[in-house]
Amino acid sequence: MLHPFQSTSASKSGGAVIPTALLVIALLVILPFGGLVREALRGSPGLWEHLASTVLPTALLDTAILLAGVGVITTLIGTSAAWLVSAYQFPGRNVLQWALLLPLAVPTYIIAYAYLDILHPVGPVQEAVRWLLGYESPRQFRLPDIRSMPGCILLLGFVLYPYVYIPTRAMFLTQSGNLVDAARTLGVSRRAIFWRVALPLARPAIAVGVSLALMETLNDVGAAEFLGVRTLTVTIYTTWITRTDLPGAAQIALALLTIVVLLVMLERWARQKQSFVTDARRNRPLPLQQTSMLHGLALLLAGTIPVVIGFAAPALYLVKEAWQRYQFAGISPRLFDEAIATLGIAAAATGATILLGLAAAHAIRFNKGRPVSGLFRILMLGYAAPGTVIAIAVLIVLAGADRAIDAALRQWLGVSVGLVFLGSGVAVVYALTVRFLAISAGSIEAGFARIPGSFDQVARTLGHTPSDTFRKIHIPLSKTMISAAAILVFVDCVKELPATLLLRPLNVETFATHLYGEAARGTYEEGSIVALAIVAIGIIPVILLSRVGAKH
Amino acid sequence: MAREFERTGSETSGSVASDAFLRLHQVSRSFGKTAAVKSVSLAVRAGKVLSLVGPSGCGKSTLLRMIAGVEHADQGRIVIDGVEVDGARFVQPEERSVGFVFQDYALFPHLTVRENVLFGLKRFDRSSARAKADAVIDRIGIMHLAGRYPASLSGGEQQRVALARALAPDPKIVLMDEPFSNLDQGLRAQVRGETLALLKGLETTVVLVTHDPQEALSAADQVVLMKRGEVIQAGSPYDVYDRPVSAYAAEFFAPSNKVQGVLRGNRVDTPLGAFPVLERTFETSSPIVYIRPHMITLSPDGGEIVGKVERRVFSGDTEEVVLRIEGLQEPLRAVASKRLPLNTDTVGIHIERDKVLMFDPA
Numbered sequence: 001m002l003h004p005f006q007s008t009s010a011s012k013s014g015g016a017v018i019p020t021a022l023l024v025i026a027l028l029v030i031l032p033f034g035g036l037v038r039e040a041l042r043g044s045p046g047l048w049e050h051l052a053s054t055v056l057p058t059a060l061l062d063t064a065i066l067l068a069g070v071g072v073i074t075t076l077i078g079t080s081a082a083w084l085v086s087a088y089q090f091p092g093r094n095v096l097q098w099a100l101l102l103p104l105a106v107p108t109y110i111i112a113y114a115y116l117d118i119l120h121p122v123g124p125v126q127e128a129v130r131w132l133l134g135y136e137s138p139r140q141f142r143l144p145d146i147r148s149m150p151g152c153i154l155l156l157g158f159v160l161y162p163y164v165y166i167p168t169r170a171m172f173l174t175q176s177g178n179l180v181d182a183a184r185t186l187g188v189s190r191r192a193i194f195w196r197v198a199l200p201l202a203r204p205a206i207a208v209g210v211s212l213a214l215m216e217t218l219n220d221v222g223a224a225e226f227l228g229v230r231t232l233t234v235t236i237y238t239t240w241i242t243r244t245d246l247p248g249a250a251q252i253a254l255a256l257l258t259i260v261v262l263l264v265m266l267e268r269w270a271r272q273k274q275s276f277v278t279d280a281r282r283n284r285p286l287p288l289q290q291t292s293m294l295h296g297l298a299l300l301l302a303g304t305i306p307v308v309i310g311f312a313a314p315a316l317y318l319v320k321e322a323w324q325r326y327q328f329a330g331i332s333p334r335l336f337d338e339a340i341a342t343l344g345i346a347a348a349a350t351g352a353t354i355l356l357g358l359a360a361a362h363a364i365r366f367n368k369g370r371p372v373s374g375l376f377r378i379l380m381l382g383y384a385a386p387g388t389v390i391a392i393a394v395l396i397v398l399a400g401a402d403r404a405i406d407a408a409l410r411q412w413l414g415v416s417v418g419l420v421f422l423g424s425g426v427a428v429v430y431a432l433t434v435r436f437l438a439i440s441a442g443s444i445e446a447g448f449a450r451i452p453g454s455f456d457q458v459a460r461t462l463g464h465t466p467s468d469t470f471r472k473i474h475i476p477l478s479k480t481m482i483s484a485a486a487i488l489v490f491v492d493c494v495k496e497l498p499a500t501l502l503l504r505p506l507n508v509e510t511f512a513t514h515l516y517g518e519a520a521r522g523t524y525e526e527g528s529i530v531a532l533a534i535v536a537i538g539i540i541p542v543i544l545l546s547r548v549g550a551k552h
Numbered sequence: 553m554a555r556e557f558e559r560t561g562s563e564t565s566g567s568v569a570s571d572a573f574l575r576l577h578q579v580s581r582s583f584g585k586t587a588a589v590k591s592v593s594l595a596v597r598a599g600k601v602l603s604l605v606g607p608s609g610c611g612k613s614t615l616l617r618m619i620a621g622v623e624h625a626d627q628g629r630i631v632i633d634g635v636e637v638d639g640a641r642f643v644q645p646e647e648r649s650v651g652f653v654f655q656d657y658a659l660f661p662h663l664t665v666r667e668n669v670l671f672g673l674k675r676f677d678r679s680s681a682r683a684k685a686d687a688v689i690d691r692i693g694i695m696h697l698a699g700r701y702p703a704s705l706s707g708g709e710q711q712r713v714a715l716a717r718a719l720a721p722d723p724k725i726v727l728m729d730e731p732f733s734n735l736d737q738g739l740r741a742q743v744r745g746e747t748l749a750l751l752k753g754l755e756t757t758v759v760l761v762t763h764d765p766q767e768a769l770s771a772a773d774q775v776v777l778m779k780r781g782e783v784i785q786a787g788s789p790y791d792v793y794d795r796p797v798s799a800y801a802a803e804f805f806a807p808s809n810k811v812q813g814v815l816r817g818n819r820v821d822t823p824l825g826a827f828p829v830l831e832r833t834f835e836t837s838s839p840i841v842y843i844r845p846h847m848i849t850l851s852p853d854g855g856e857i858v859g860k861v862e863r864r865v866f867s868g869d870t871e872e873v874v875l876r877i878e879g880l881q882e883p884l885r886a887v888a889s890k891r892l893p894l895n896t897d898t899v900g901i902h903i904e905r906d907k908v909l910m911f912d913p914a
Contacts, residue, residue: 454658457622460645461652462672463721472671476662 019372022363025356026378029434032393033381039396040254043247051248059235059252063259065149066156066224066231067214073157074213077306078164079206083194084303086172089288090296096303098546101166103159103310105538107495109222109512110531111159112152113519114314116226117321119146124317152227158310160216164209166545171205172198177284190289198286207270211263218260219386221498226519232256236388237498246396253389264384315535321528334509335526339533342510345425345500346493349432353489354482356433357440358475365448365456365474366466376441383438387431387498394431394503398422428503432493439492440485447481448474484544494537573598573757574619574725579628579638581614588614590781591628596774599755601748605768606778606804612761615778616727619759620652621645633724651718655730657710659702665689665713666698672721685720692716692750708739715747719754726751728760732767744771765805769793777801799842799911808842809884813910815839820910823879824857827905834912842909845872848886848901852893855900859884861892875901 085097103111119125121138135141145151183197184190224231232252240249291299356379364376382390398421410416421427451474459469475482497512504513511530518527572595581589589611596602604612617623619630621637622645629639632650637643651672659668666685673681689695692712702710711731718726731747732740748771751758762768768775769789776786785797796802813820813827815837820827822841849855850873859875862883871891875884884901892899 452656452658454654454656455660457617457620457645458652458654458658458717459671460622461620461648461650461723461727462717463646463674464671465644465646473660477660 019363019367021359022367022372022375025360025437026375028356028430029379029381029437032390032397032431032434033385035397035400036250036253036389036393039247040250043251047248048251051251055230055235055239056252056255058230059232060255062149062229063218063231063233063256066153066229067217067259069149069153070156070160070217071210071214073153074161074164075206075210077157077161078209078213079168079199079202081161081165081303081306082169082172082202083198084299086169086286087194087198087289088291088296088299090291090299091293092300096300096307097169098542099307099311100303101162101542101545102307102312102539104162104545105535105542106159106311106314107222107497107512107534107538108156108159108216108220109226109497109516109519110318110534111155111310111314112223112226113515113527113531114317115146115151115155116519117524118313118317119143147226147228149229152224152229155227156217156220156223158306160213161306161310163213163216164206167205167209168202171202173285177286180286204270204273207273208267211267211270214263215260215384215386218256218263219388219498221388221501222516222519232259233386233388233498236392237502240392240395240502246392249392250396253392256386256389260384260386260389315532318528318532318535321524322532325526325529329526331529332526335529338509338511338514338530341504341508342494342512345428345432345504345510346490348425348429349436349493350486350490352429352433353437353440354444354486356437357442357444357485358482360437360441361444361448362470362474364445365470376445379441380438382434383436385435387435387496388502390431390435391499391502394427394434394499395422398427398430422503423505425505425508428500428505431499431503432496435496435499436489436492439489440482443481443485443488444478447478451477487544488541491537491541495534572596573600573633574602574759575629575631576615576619577629577631577639579615579618579625579630581611581618581623581626587781589618589625592778592781592783593628594776594783594786596757596759598757599752600773601751601758601760601771602774602776603760603762603768603772604776604778605762605765606784608763609780610778611781612778613729616729616759616761619725620650620727621648622652649721649724651721651723651726653711653714653718653726653728653731655733657702657714657734659710659713659717661702664699664701665694665705665716668702668713669717669720672717675721688716688720692719707735708743711735711743711747715750719756723756725757725759728758730762731760733762733764769805777804796909799840799914802842802909802911806844806846807885808844808909809848809882811841811843811880811882812913813839813841824877824884824903825905827908827910829910830906834910836912838913839910840913842911843884843903844907844909845885845887847904847907848884849904850886850888850892851900851902852896853900854898855902857901857903858898859901860898861896864892873899875899877901 081100085093085100117123121142126138126143129143130136130138130141133141146155179201180193180197183193188196218231218233220231221233221237225234225237232255236249236252236256239245239252360376360379364372399419402419402421402423405420406417421430455473455477456466456469459473460466464472494510495512497516500510501513501516504510509517511534514530515527515534518525574596576592576594578591578593579589580587580591592611592615594602604615606612614623618625618638619632621643624642625638630637631639632648635643637648660671663671666689669685669689670681673684676684686695686698689698692715694709694712694716697705697709697713702713705713711734714731732744735743744767748758760768760771762771768777769792772789774786775789775792777784777792779800785792785801787795792801793805796805802808811822811824813822815829816826818829820829820839820841824841824843827841850859857877859877861873862876863874865872865874871888873886873888873892875886877884886901
């Protein structure tokens with residue numbers, strides 16, 4: 001009764017206590033990080049002091065300012081948007097509830113790319129402002145440059161606030177009804193409820209959301225670079241690309257990882273607090289406050305602002321630009337090649353993550369115990385690590401492997417195969433798999449966790465082996481979770497920039513790296529078309545998410 | 553096919569008491585530092601129903617899962633139909649030929665009723681598996697549900713599907729873990745009666761785990777009372793009820809009135825008079841006398857002892873009467889076999905003095 005399902009252990013079932021598959025997968029995940037540490041230690045003794053006196057101070061400061069700024073903006077927007085749609089009844093509330101998720105579809109580098117043009121001194125916004133104020137030339141009047149730290153903070157804030165909005169709204173929806181009623185009978189006014197009850201209650205949810213938003217901020221390489229902010233992530237990238245200093249890049253990557261570890265700790269701490277709150281299952285959502293027509297419209301307008309800035313404006317801009325480009329030049333065959341590369345890499349990485357995720361979830365289902373769940377947690381490492389860090393780590397490991405294979409073949413067979421892994425796209429698929437394995441393994445395992453242990457036991461007594469049971473019971477019953485995980489991973493792979501940028505084979509471009517190239521060169525050719533394609537694909541998980549939200 | 557299904561267990565049903573169909577020999581199991589089952593030995597004859605009863609956490613479910621093989625024993629041996637399944641060797645659950653019915657029924661939600669029943673018939677070819685499944689489904693009386701999914705069934709229907717699924721592969725033994733406790737009060741007795749009648753008809757060997765003393769007594773040929781991983785008492789239902797080995801066993805099956813007594817020769821004196829000591833079930837000279845409510849007869853016309861009616865708890869079929877008696881601190885609880893007039897103040901009390909139980913104070 002203590003253990004609802006304990007599979008038969010090693011001595012009697014013939015299986016190892018720690019299943020080999022899980023061990024191998026965990027090793028695959030850990031291996032690059034090990035390589036990273038080794039490479040960082042390999043750097044010449046003076047290297048770290050050199051880094052510490054030159055690039056690091058700026059990078060650390062810029063990263064800290066960016067994180068603080070994005071933290072404040074996402075908290076402000078995410079929390080007030082969540083409160084708006086959970087506390088007030090106004091026209092358009094239902095649509096706004098899910099529309100507020102839309103900025104999730106816009107990757108950070110695309111919002112930066114779009115606004116560089118929208119807010120350009122001769123772009124639509126500044127032209128309109130000058131026309132309104134009666135100025136004639138950008139020389140007479142211009143808005144502050146978006147290519148700045150404040151610009152970067154604002155833009156990232158407007159696409160990353162949904163990370164705060166989602167858990168905070170969920171908290172308001174499921175938790176606060178009874179507590180708000182209790183507070184009101186204790187004399188707290190309707191107006192004071194937000195500050196005295198709702199906000200303190202939502203604090204853990206906000207902390208979870210902010211830490212996720214900040215992890216995304218650390219992952220970003222495109223927006224910061226386009227907007228001229230030299231974060232640690234950008235510094236890693238340039239240290240490797242422009243200075244080909246791998247030990248240096250590895251050292252900065254380790255510095256970045258420590259910040260990530262702190263964020264992960266924040267997130268875990270907040271989740272523990274949250275689980276304490278969510279214990280009360282029978283709570284009701286907040287009763288909605290009715291509003292007058294005018295008041296309601298004002299609330300709708302306020303709630304629409306983040307959607308417009310974070311999604312509608314850049315998306316419409318991309319539609320317009322893409323259409324103009326299409327009319328001007330049609331669609332070049334290059335784009336088809338890029339589409340195939342983008343979808344091919346994403347499909348390969350999705351296949352790999354789902355297969356490994358299934359294997360890992362199978363292992364943890366049939367082998368309970370501390371070593372197994374410890375190993376399983378290792379698989380989650382990748383998701384917190386920025387793409388650039390994983391890319392550098394994979395680069396180190398696979399470049400070494402490539403050299404070794406090539407040297408061995410040359411010595412024994414007299415042929416040179418070149419870079420087997422880095423040249424073939426295996427490297428980028430590996431990096432994406434390490435990065436997104438957490439999504440597939442996590443959600444497949446969560447799907448399995450909802451299947452009662454008695455199902456396994458009944459299946460066994462009805463003559464089915466564990467692998468039969470897995471095939472006939474666990475997989476069919478978690479079909480939805482598995483396909484949802486596959487969609488999430490696939491879309492994330494399509495959107496992913498830093499790892500793809502660093503590890504793609506020569507002369508292969510994906511949509512994301514194409515866009516990066518154009519933005520870096522300052523050319524605006526087919527960028528809007530590929531950006532639009534990425535945003536369109538990015539909307540798929542938002543739809544999934546809003547359907548999950550609707551079930552609440 | 554149907555005949556084959558009906559023959560389940562019949563080959564061994566004629567065996568004598570000494571050769572048990574299921575035998576557990578000093579079986580133990582711990583989880584970490586908690587000993588869930590401590591050296592339990594028991595035996596069930598073919599075609600008989602054994603109920604494992606006890607409070608939650610007493611190890612009865614762990615014991616059942618070890619018989620099924622979804623849990624292994626740390627020590628001891630389990631033998632089913634002459635084959636050792638745990639001990640020197642371990643037979644996987646899929647090789648043991650046991651049917652398992654769970655409290656939550658564990659019906660696979662993505663399979664129809666028929667597909668659920670077919671799930672355990674994979675060693676048969678398609679058409680004979682189908683015929684076999686339909687024979688069981690028909691026998692249990694759920695043919696009209698065969699094409700439906702579990703989510704659309706009532707609790708009682710789900711219970712029957714779980715039973716059909718467990719019986720379909722002709723298991724040597726059917727194991728049931730609280731199979732009736734998810735049913736409504738009224739339905740429970742009916743489904744239990746039908747299920748056990750069916751299993752008896754099939755001469756299936758059954759081990760039933762329950763926390764409900766009434767269920768254990770009414771369902772089984774043999775009752776095994778457990779507490780903290782150990783067997784307290786095993787015997788026929790009449791045996792364990794009438795001749796409990798300890799105060800715990802006595803109280804588990806029926807709450808009693810407890811009266812302090814003093815041993816004098818071959819009788820025990822109490823404020824309710826003297827009780828003969830027919831069998832020495834205690835060691836001290838001042839035992840507690842356990843008087844079950846049904847051992848007391850009440851009469852409005854007076855009797856050997858007179859009690860004052862303090863409270864009446866009327867629940868339809870029966871009425872509990874709480875009585876105050878001079879010289880007795882605790883009130884005495886009795887069950888009125890005949891309805892007392894509503895204005896009754898005092899009643900005469902008659903106790904079946906040779907039926908009471910006596911144990912040492914705890």
